[in-house]
Amino acid sequence: MNIDPRLLRIFVAVMHRGSVTRAAEQLNTSQPSVSKALKRLEELVGFCLFKPQGRSIQPTAKAQLLLESAMRVERELEEIDHRIMEIRHGRMQGLRIAVTPAIAAALLPRAIIEFRKTYPDTTLEIELWRRELILSELDAGRVEIGLLYSTTQSVPAGFRIVAEAPTLCVLPKGHPLCAKAVVTAADLYGHKLLIYHNSLDFADRLWSVLKTIDPEPEIVIEANQGAFLRDLVINGIGISLLDGFTVMDADMRGLVTRPFLPAMPFYLAIADQEPRLTAQGREFIRIISAIAVQLQMDLQQ
Template sequence: MTGKITLRLLEGFRAVMQAKTVTAAALVLNVSQPVVTRLIRDLEENIGFSLFVREQGRLKPTAEALILYEEVQRSLISVDRILQSVEMLRDGHQGYLQIAAAPALALSFLPKMMAGFSAQYPGARLTLHMHGSETSLNMVLSGMCDIAVVMLSMRQSGTYGERILSGRMVCVLPVGHRLTQQATVGPWDLRGETFLSHPHVLDTRLQIDALFAAHGIQREMRLESQISYSLIELVAAGAGVALVDPLTATLYRGDGVVFVPFDPIVVNHYSVVTSSERPPSVLQERFIEQLKKSLYDTLAPEYRVVGG
């Protein structure tokens, strides 16, 4: 019957087998020679047979030691991998994140941000899901995703997540439009224009409708899209004018449109949501930290709303 075989005893045995001498093994383990000698002696006592014989001042492994070494090597390689995984998890370099995001964030901003994050943390696996803000929020609350990056109203942001940044909506005009030279565009400027809009399910649509109604402005509305990028492309195609979120306006690289700040200010709040049921992993914390910095650095300063 064998005694207790500890990981440390096996590490000492492996070091002697690989280094060939007690002196060299002690250097590998960063211990003294007597410590290595005691590890081998304790292991032999626990397993009940000799592992080495001394010939001409050198340790020669027995046949049993050679067989045991193969098993020990396989086992310790697995342990080494576990320890490496532990270290990577502790430092946030390994793990799996599922991220749900609103189209305004998932189409342009997040791919670049995630590519940079993946290069910094190559052991991490990231999955991006694109849904509306409400759906993305519910995916986190139901445990289907780890992080939601969304555009929520002030009330929702305070309840479910952390508001990262706020920005003002931007009017999109075709090149050559009569309003492109103005510093801002207001509801009264858009009287008689064909207006391209987000659908009613979005909170910003309700704000915009209320604003135009308050000014007694009726709009000719023919086309709708949930996605700001699509609205911009419709404007470029000559279908009308639109109001879009500031991040999409900042990142748009196409031709044929001009962006002008809208006044009165209609605010978009960019928020990050995580589960309140479980603590965030180190990887989640690293991701959110980089997300905040990237979003602030990306959004055009003229569109930011301080304290919005």
Template sequence: MSNRNPTALYSQSYSMPRALNLRQIEIFKALIEHGTVSRAAEALYISQPAASKLLMQLEKDNGLKLFDRYKGRLVPTAQGLRLHEEVARIFVGVRQVESAIGLIKREDQGRLVVGVIPALSGAYIQRTTMSFLKRNPNVYCWIKSPSSQWIPEYVLTRVLDIGIVTARVENPFIVTEPLFEHPLLCIMPLGHPLAERKVVRPDDLNGVPFVAFNTETYTGQKVSAMFDAYDVRSNVVLTADSNSTLCHFVAAGLGVSLVHPLFIAGVEKQVVVRPFEPTIPLDFLVCFGRDARNLPLISEFAAEARMMATSFVDDLAKSWS
């Protein structure tokens, strides 16, 4: 009869797997994302041998085959890729928690969440926000760029403190105020023949290569209506959804376009700007909740946005005056 301890036999047969080691998971994720053990080790500031040991232990501890060895490299298996999907999802959640903690810590400093239409999400809002933060160093800003149609709803539900939009907002719980109105301007590459004109008119655009906004955008609709009204024989060579994309194609020499002056921020030295007549007005509005929690900061940010817009366009006008 065997004299072996049955309790020992039970513990050997049903031993629990080791608890997951966070460092093992981190190096596993880094290897998948960086491609090699050496790069993964560099990303986590550990040695390559230490990284290799962590990966081997991860497979051993959990009974999974996460990698195949091929020509001296570790290649993820189907199990490895499946585990990475779960790990990546968990790390996204961790980052969201970290972001929430950061926001909570900053709430005693003051926080302003700004929604700005994508067309103004480049140099203009960057300059406005930098100037605002220089005056308010203890305020934390979060800039979001949803579609214009969503900004009023986000203001209403307090996802945003203040929004910059093009369309009027018909809601008694939302306040709208003018931000900046100005006619569209004609922009063109440096050295373009139309640069010799003081003012560009519809007839000047007949057959000229034109970079257009998507007609689903507010600006695109206005330009398209002008083309129809004046029977312009348009020669659209490219359509863009983003003002940054459009302006950079113009600067690169593809064609001319009609844009609001604030769209030019960031490329003003790379294009020639001329007034366009008849004028095509385009205005922007700020909107915020009637019972918003940050009214002093909202008012100051709105004032900064107006001042920055006026200053930029005044400087821009000097190039054609």
């Protein structure tokens, strides 16, 4: 079956925007053109993709099943377009790295600064993705390096742990819990808590501990970036439980940290596309691994 990739792009736009009209606006085309493309795609695949619902349309269950594959094709087409532009303008092919958002605001900036000292002309394409998408893109060979956090030593196949850091309680100076040498789960009650979002796989253990507290602490903010939560603590919004990588890899003026019990280590895990990894890719892995290991050693002192 030969399907025009343009039809898949239109299908993805409609799925994401929720209507033919908004998809047409995004694609800078007419509404009839989008409707015609959807009808043609339905003829090719042999099943219904959308059903009328009032003045709008509702995607079918089969459309939902097709979406992931269509998005993959769209990403491949975008990658081809990008590579054509690189070749046309004589630029080196970039190094594509996928990381979870929690890592992006902590370890990653320092690694990029160091990397560019050696390879100033290499383009770094940084993707901030959830764990599942990082795994699928690595498997497909569309990403050279993947980085993620894990709260257990059981990491996905192909990943290896390079460093670990504890969970720390992060407090503003003068907070009552600063008087404690160690903060426990029970100590959190009565305080406003800023926490990693409960949809994040590496936050499962944090949330499991919180559920053991009776009554549970007041959670006022959930987010997927530790650096964002840390900055909220600086601004007096509440206290937080963060991985040591984020805590140590930052300017901690105005903040105090305390060990947290029960102990919940964070592991930094890396995967790559050996043996196809370039020299630039190997150097980036060396740099970010060295930074993480140094932070681990600093935390142990």
